[in-house]
Amino acid sequence: MDLTKLTPDEFDRFRTFIYEETGIRLADGKITLLSNRIRRRLRELDIESFEEYYNLLTQKKLKGELEHFIDAVTTNETHFFRTGGHFDWFIDSFLPTIRTEASEKKRDKSLRIWSAACSSGEELYTLAICVDESRHQFAGWKISLLGSDISETMISAARKGVFPNRSLDQTTDERRSRYFAQLQDDAGWSIRSRLINLCEFKRHNLLEPIPDDPFDCIFIRNVFIYFDKKSKEVAVQNLIQALAPGGFLVVGPADGIYDLLGDLNKKTIFLYQKPY
Numbered sequence: 001m002d003l004t005k006l007t008p009d010e011f012d013r014f015r016t017f018i019y020e021e022t023g024i025r026l027a028d029g030k031i032t033l034l035s036n037r038i039r040r041r042l043r044e045l046d047i048e049s050f051e052e053y054y055n056l057l058t059q060k061k062l063k064g065e066l067e068h069f070i071d072a073v074t075t076n077e078t079h080f081f082r083t084g085g086h087f088d089w090f091i092d093s094f095l096p097t098i099r100t101e102a103s104e105k106k107r108d109k110s111l112r113i114w115s116a117a118c119s120s121g122e123e124l125y126t127l128a129i130c131v132d133e134s135r136h137q138f139a140g141w142k143i144s145l146l147g148s149d150i151s152e153t154m155i156s157a158a159r160k161g162v163f164p165n166r167s168l169d170q171t172t173d174e175r176r177s178r179y180f181a182q183l184q185d186d187a188g189w190s191i192r193s194r195l196i197n198l199c200e201f202k203r204h205n206l207l208e209p210i211p212d213d214p215f216d217c218i219f220i221r222n223v224f225i226y227f228d229k230k231s232k233e234v235a236v237q238n239l240i241q242a243l244a245p246g247g248f249l250v251v252g253p254a255d256g257i258y259d260l261l262g263d264l265n266k267k268t269i270f271l272y273q274k275p276y
């Protein structure tokens with residue numbers, strides 16, 4: 001059985017499946033990458049051909065395999081305080097404004113934040129740290145922090161709250177000592193259970209609406225690089241629908257969705273607000 005490379009026809013079938021499941025459109029040049037990743041999976045599962053794997057995968061006959069497959073074709077790169085300016089805005093502008101609005105009785109003492117496509121959770125935990133740093137001013141508030149991703153593997157990792165050293169490269173020493181415990185033998189860091197308890201993680205596909213109450217702020221960053229325009233449109237409409245009136249969408253620098261945010265008011269290059 002030749003397992004060296006997918007044929008163009010097999011490649012097309014796999015990438016159509018990936019597109020339908022995730023919205024990610026693999027370019028023609030990705031045939032070698034996809035072949036390598038699937039081949040590794042075939043060896044692990046002792047499956048003899050791409051064809052056999054395709055059938056088992058698409059007929060959902062291998063429990064949990066869709067998750068493995070999606071992990072093999074998506075990129076999960078993330079770290080704490082990634083693109084620091086977004087968190088400066090969150091700390092210096094967003095949180096104080098929310099508190100002022102509540103003290104002027106323009107809103108309830110409740111706050112809902114969503115890190116959409118959160119990978120292993122660093123983005124949501126960064127937001128939890130930002131909120132925790134002003135927790136005394138939020139005493140008595142109902143605060144909800146949600147992280148979601150299409151990958152169940154990433155969601156499980158996020159719930160565990162254990163991170164490699166490189167995830168904390170942009171985290172100050174002060175925050176490291178306050179919010180993390182270092183693992184033995186320099187093996188990484190585990191986040192304090194107090195923060196784990198603040199955060200909820202669940203699987204969610206951006207191509208579907210999220211069945212939740214509206215959010216005051218949604219972070220959606222470094223996700224759409226491989227999406228085509230059609231799936232970006234679907235995902236962006238779902239996100240806009242999930243925002244509360246006056247809520248903010250924080251977008252990544254390379255996501256290329258600026259022209260799809262028509263209903264939102266542009267505040268800065270990375271920040272968009274839903275009209276009241």
Ligand SMILES: C[S@@+](CC[C@H](N)C(=O)[O-])C[C@H]1O[C@@H](n2cnc3c(N)ncnc32)[C@H](O)[C@@H]1O
Nearest residue numbers: 022075076077078117119150151205206221222
């Ligand atoms: C590069 S990570 C971004 C993590 C984080 N937002 C950040 O900026 O550091 C991209 C994540 O998007 C997730 N993803 C890809 N397609 C998705 C979809 N259709 N719905 C939800 N998550 C998706 C992947 O599983 C991956 O964990």
